[in-house]
Amino acid sequence: MDPKISEKAWNPKLEKQILKNWEEEKIYDFTPQDDNFTIDTPPPYPSGRPWHIGAAAHYSQIDMIARTARMAGKNVYFPIGIDRNGLPVELYTEKKHKIRMRETDRGEFLDLCKEALDDLEAEMILIMKSLGISGNFAQYYRTDSQEYRSLTQATFIELWKKGQVYLANRPNNYDWVSGTTIADAEITYEDLPTKLVYMKFKIKDADKEIIIASTRPELLCACKTIIVNPEDERYTEHIGKKVIVPITNNEVELRTHHSAQQEFGSGAVMVCSYGDQNDVALFRELEMEEVVAIGLDGRMTEVAGEYAGLKPKQARAKIIEDLEAKGFVEKIEDIVHRTPVSERSKNPIEIIPMEEYYLKQKDSIDKMRKLGEEITFYPSMHKQILMNWLESISIDWPISRRRYYGTEIPIWYCKECSEPHVPEPGKYYRPWAEKAPMEKCTKCGCSEFVGEERTFDTWMDSSVSPLFVTKYNKDEEFFNKVYPATIRPQAKDIVRTWLYYTLLRCEQLTGKKPWSEAWIMGYGLDEKGMKMSKSKGNAIDPLPVIERLGADTFRFWSASEINHGYDFRCNEQKIESTKKFLSKLWNVSRFLSSFPVIESGSPNPTDKWILSELNNLVKECKKGYDEYNFFVPAIAIREFTWNLFAAHYIEMVKARAYGIGYSDEERDGAIFTLHKTLSTILKLLAPITPFITEHLWKTLYSKESIHKQKQVTQEETEDLSSITKEITEFNSKVWNEKKAQNLSLKDPISIEVPSSLEPYKKDLKSMHNLAD
Structure with missing residues (x-):
């Protein structure tokens, strides 16, 4: 008998026809039932060339979750979204059009960002469909749509009315290049070369000096005290005395504090506003008056004297020269310093006092820890990332950003008394461009208002993804059937941001955890074991690989190469070799x-x-x-x-x-x-x-x-x-x-x-x- 299959080999070009058949037959359509399997799918971000091969492997496995659940007899809801808010598209737009955001009309800049995202999004959707992802593309959502942003604003208004939001002037992580506050969760650390300068501080009314080692001599003008460890006998006789700060000649007190490490440098530490988070904590504890040495433009302020106007790095080099010239330097060491940088822009951050809106989170840590224990993590080892992060939270979440392409904070201020007013939820508001929806100030009766210009931290949008896809405050019957979601699949690098913030926000709004399971994937690495990223130039574009070898070859490589939860290396030859199976x-x-x-x-x-x-x-x-x-x-x-x-x-x-x-x-x-x-x-x-x-x-x-x-x-x-x-x-x-x-x-x-x-x-x- 002749074989029914006459072709001698599998032809990957058949995949396009199969995709078309699936679409026509609507085999993945979803109708909510009493019991559903809801996937809180990560909306990918189209910035620059969308997706490298590691991300494509990640999403192909998310599709395997959906297909596995369907064949297990579950009613699968597999929404698809595109994340379109935040800093990356702004940086991409600035680079593409050779413009500066703050030097461009806001409306014009937003249009350019949207245009860039539309082009990049189209390719991203093409990759997802080519991979055979069985999600709901007919109704895919965008986080910059009016519908999505109105939900973000509505949830903010709800929490505002519950007293969960407040305005405060506090030291904040500041990315001076992009000109905005960033949260602790958006910081990474890189080992960067710098100089450790051993400086001579004279003890007043004594013919003695103490040596202080610092990587931030440009902050001498902001030094308010010197601390040593209480058990450090070298300084016992000088405790309480005045010490003269070199260059500035300011007098500060030498005092004891347990945070000073005897083994680092000379054991004596200058406390400035603000070199690092330890300085922030000490200023609060010791109730010291801060000195703002670095401004919003990322340059030294007038308190720096002759160094005013210089960038910190420039001021550092100049002040080291002057310290050496005036005999204030004992020695200088070249070291590698663990430096905090913005996760998005990769710029070293500064800590400066800024007035921002905060969402309360410190009071919820115990509750978050309890909910985290109730969630089943796959693999279980990655639950510890969440638990470690919960242990490290020391301040509330700063949620306001000084950027353009994001969801606007829906607040208008009375022009007379500055009283903030939030509108009724339900529509998308743009306070910087729209007339206030309220007639009179509730405090003084003034009828004129000024709109807020700041936007939300992009995680304020992302953290309501399970609420958006389940139609929170829009379709009560649908929401009650499909929320909480079943599973959150995502990469391990955003456990402390996307996963944590979603857990926090959804509990605050619904009283429930957003999902019962979390599926965490490792990083896609290049052949040398380096993390793949578009910025490093070591990312492989998945689309040509899929078009040449077929989605199934790619998907089988993804499954057979990646032991779930661990980092994996991407290699085109290995992908091609799976074609043999x-x-x-x-x-x-x-x-x-x-x-x-x-x-x-x-x-x-x-x-x-x-x-x-x-x-x-x-x-x-x-x-x-x-x-x-x-x-x-x-x-x-x-x-x-x-x-x-x-x-x-x-x-x-x-x-x-x-x-x-x-x-x-x-x-x-x-x-x-x-x-x-x-x-x-x-x-x-x-x-x-x-x-x-x-x-x-x-x-x-x-x-x-x-x-x-x-x-x-x-x-x-x-x-x-x-x-x-x-x-x-x-x-x-x-x-x-x-x-x-x-x-x-x-x-x-x-x-x-x-x-x-x-x-x-x-x-x-x-x-x-x-x-x-």
Whole structure:
């Protein structure tokens, strides 16, 4: 019989037609039921060239979560969104158009940002669809849409009315290049070269000096005290005395504090406003009056005297020169210093006092810790990232930003008394461009208002994603059915931001945790083990790879290469090599397509053996799928299909399937088992490689999509895996002996089948052409 599958190889170009069929058949449409599987899908951010190959691998595995859940009989809600707020698009727009945001009309700048995002978004959607992601593209959302931003504003207004928001002037992390406050969670640390300067401070009315080592000598003008450890006996006799600050000649007191480390530098530390977070804490504790040494323009202020107007780095170099010239330097060391930088812009941050809006979070830490314990993390080790972050929170969350492309803070201030007023929720407000929606000030009765110009931290938008997709405050029936979501899939680097802020905000608004499970993926690394990023230039564009090799090849590489939760290296050669498995699967399917599909048969011992091993495969795959660890089923399916089913079983039953020397009943037992095994492999593999499995399934087994099928479950059968090693070793022994005798695999050979393999003797004899 001619095979139903005539093509000799899988053609990835078929994927486009399959995608079209899925879209026309609407096989992923969602209608809410009483029990739903809701995915709080991460909306990717299109900044610069969208997506590198590691991100594409991440999203292909999120799709595997959705497909796994559907085949487990769950009603899957898989929304798709695009994150379009924040700093990256502003920086991209400035670079693309060679402009500066603050020197451009705000409305014009916003239009340019939107235009840039539209172009980049189109390519991102194309990549997602090409990967076979089975989400709701027909209704995908944008975080800069009026509908989304109005929800962000509405949730802010709700929390404002609950007293969860306040305005305060406090030291803040400040990215002076982008001109905005950033939260602690948006800071990373880089080891940067700098100079550690050992400076001489004279003790007043004494012929003695103390040495103070600092990497920030430009902040001498902001020095308010010198501290030493209480147990540091070197300074005991000078405690309480005045010390003269070099260059400025200001007098400050020498006092003790436990935070001073005896082993660092000279053990004496100058406390300035503000060199680091330790300075911030000390200024609060000691109730010292701050000196603003660095301004919003990122330059030294007038309190720096002759150094005013210089950038801190320039002032540092100049003041070191002057210190040396005036004999105030004992020595200078070149060191590598752990420096806080903005996660987005990569600029070193400064700490300066600024008036910002804060969302209360300190009072919620214990509650967040309790909710975090209730969430199942996959893998469990990444729960610790959240717990460590909760331990480090010391201030409330500064949520206002001095940028343009973001959701505006919906506040108008009375022009007369500055009383803040928030509008009623429900629409999208732009206070910098719109007339106040209120008529009179509730405090003084004035009818004139000034609109707020600041925007929200972008995480204020992102943190309501599970509320937006479940139609919070929009469709109560829909919301009650699909919220809380089931799972939050995301990368590990934003656990302390996106995951934490979502947990905080959703609990504040709904009293519930936003999801019961969190799926955390590692970083995509380049061939040298460096984290992939567009800014480093080591990112691989996924679209050409997908177009050349096919989405299934890419997806199978993603599953078989990445042990869930761990970082992984991306290599085009490795991706291409996974194509060999799809070729093997195709060849097996093509061979089996020569035989009719029969509904039942009487399996002989050989058939029962492979069905037993198939049962074990089902068990192993279920274990991996239950934990959303696709590495487990990918490796197990490849090993079984290639090295057991194809290499041993098919060869053992080939003659029987053709009916050569066997009865019809024996023949049908083989054919039944062949198709049962292949159809099971296809269903097990479908969440990972949806295209080739769909094509083979529809060609061989059903007109209905494989993705509409229920996943196979383990059967109650005798476990015959104990005989597997003996069968495979015997086959290898025969093959090696034929090779040694320079015989072809079809040539007869005289080798006796061991008595322990007696039940399989007839199939082994026909397989190897063994002489009696």
